[in-house]
Amino acid sequence: MSTRVIHANSEMDPHQNPGYRYSLYPPVNAPTKLQSTDRKQNIMFVMKDYQKKDAEINPIGLHKRRRRFVIKKSPILIAMNSSSLNLPMLKSEDRNNNNWKSLYQIQRERKRIMRDTCSKYKSNNRRIITPYHVSRIFVEDKYRILYCEVPKAGCSNWKRVLMVLNGLASSTKDIQHNTVHYGNYLKRLDGFDRKGIYHRLNTYTKMLFIREPFEKLVSAFRDKFEHPNNYYHPVFGKAIISRYRVNASKEALRTGSGVKFKEFIQYLLDVHRPVGMDIHWDHVNRLCSPCLIDYDFVGKFESMEEDANFFLHLIGAPQNLTFPRFKDRHSNEERTTTKITQSYFAQLSPAQRQHSYDFYYMDYLMFNYSKPFEDLY
Numbered sequence: 249m250s251t252r253v254i255h256a257n258s259e260m261d262p263h264q265n266p267g268y269r270y271s272l273y274p275p276v277n278a279p280t281k282l283q284s285t286d287r288k289q290n291i292m293f294v295m296k297d298y299q300k301k302d303a304e305i306n307p308i309g310l311h312k313r314r315r316r317f318v319i320k321k322s323p324i325l326i327a328m329n330s331s332s333l334n335l336p337m338l339k340s341e342d343r344n345n346n347n348w349k350s351l352y353q354i355q356r357e358r359k360r361i362m363r364d365t366c367s368k369y370k371s372n373n374r375r376i377i378t379p380y381h382v383s384r385i386f387v388e389d390k391y392r393i394l395y396c397e398v399p400k401a402g403c404s405n406w407k408r409v410l411m412v413l414n415g416l417a418s419s420t421k422d423i424q425h426n427t428v429h430y431g432n433y434l435k436r437l438d439g440f441d442r443k444g445i446y447h448r449l450n451t452y453t454k455m456l457f458i459r460e461p462f463e464k465l466v467s468a469f470r471d472k473f474e475h476p477n478n479y480y481h482p483v484f485g486k487a488i489i490s491r492y493r494v495n496a497s498k499e500a501l502r503t504g505s506g507v508k509f510k511e512f513i514q515y516l517l518d519v520h521r522p523v524g525m526d527i528h529w530d531h532v533n534r535l536c537s538p539c540l541i542d543y544d545f546v547g548k549f550e551s552m553e554e555d556a557n558f559f560l561h562l563i564g565a566p567q568n569l570t571f572p573r574f575k576d577r578h579s580n581e582e583r584t585t586t587k588i589t590q591s592y593f594a595q596l597s598p599a600q601r602q603h604s605y606d607f608y609y610m611d612y613l614m615f616n617y618s619k620p621f622e623d624l625y
Contacts (some may be wrong), residue, residue: 336453336544336562351558358546358616365614366539381537382437382445383526384475387456388413391563392435392452396536399528400467400548401459402556404428404576412569420572428576449541453563456536457556459549461608462620465516466592467584468511468528471577473507481505487522488515509592510600517603532611546615588619598623 331442342348386395388410395410397403407428408420416433418421427433435446472480485504489496492511500506515521516529529534536543545562547555556571582588593601603625605612612619 262569263385275490332486338562340501342561348558348561350556355545359543359617362538362543362546362614365610370539377449377537379438379445379538381417381540382449384535385411385437385541387437387440387448387452389435390414392448393563394448394452394454396454396456396541396543397527398456398464398532398535399459400471401457401571402552402571403457405572405574406556407434407459408572409556409569410434413565420569421574425576453545454541454543455545455547455559456532456543457547457549457552458532458539458611458615460586461611462593462604463584463586463589464549465529465604465608466589469509469512469592470581472528473512476505481507484515484523484526484534485537488512491515491518491522508595510595513596513600513604517600517607531608533614538614548615586620593621 277542293533308397338348338352385399386397386407387393388395391413393410393413395406397406404425405420408417408423409437411417411423411428411433412420414434437448440448451466481504483504487504488511489500492514493500493508515523534540536547545559547559553571553573560569560571593604596604601621602624605619605621611617
């Protein structure tokens, strides 16, 4: 039986530390007063001295400059209620609808599993939230939504929906991919002052959508390494080929194109990675901090249409707004399915599959996904 160790270093930025290990809970000892109505546990919102150099702009603008907090004095502790709102209640006319009732119960069960996993693996029942923890959360003020972006789990279409809700577009079909990701139309939660963050975390509906970890990983690999890309090939591809390919050609070393899935997995599992982590294959626990932020709604990519439209119904979105079905990139290519995922992982040794499962173990556990291969333990 394997032992999985979760190292405590929550402040570490994976993009600056290639061999980082994630932590569910940073320790803190400070009194709190407010309690969640859903789970009675204390939370502390800590605004530390927080100043980070702006990331360099890459050729396609993947790293944008964003305003950060700078608090020059001692840490400011604010008693923080992580979920005073909870999941919106079903309307009276919906309570006789068996489909709505079933979806509502599914949400309650997902939140229970997430909460129980957090309780089991926590190091302390008090929490610290810094601006970094909310840096992946997008804000829609009109319908009071906080959406944590998980790449390769419908995030492009969710951003389109948020833009329509905010009145920035009349239809999701009118919004191009570059507008979604590089237009900077949606606000991030870490762009507000601490009062703004405090208010929104306490009063807005917080949601995230996740995906089966191996499937999400293969989807990211296909997107970033099997198609021309002027960022991932030179930045990640060249480093991966240089480190893990024996007798690599000069052309491969020059361009970084043609990374093989087995090489990509070697990079992912290497504690001394030649290049840092990336949001497209990072853990959901790192991206969204679900043990620090009590999300009100947890959707799954596998039931995207049903979950998404249920969420839109709960928040009272316009009835003519439904979640878009179209594939955002490489539309002529088949979506990454379970079968396709298995074909990629079949290229690995049993040990590499096991280590990959260990790498995403907390995501599998927290979001109740089954083991993708029978020989995993």
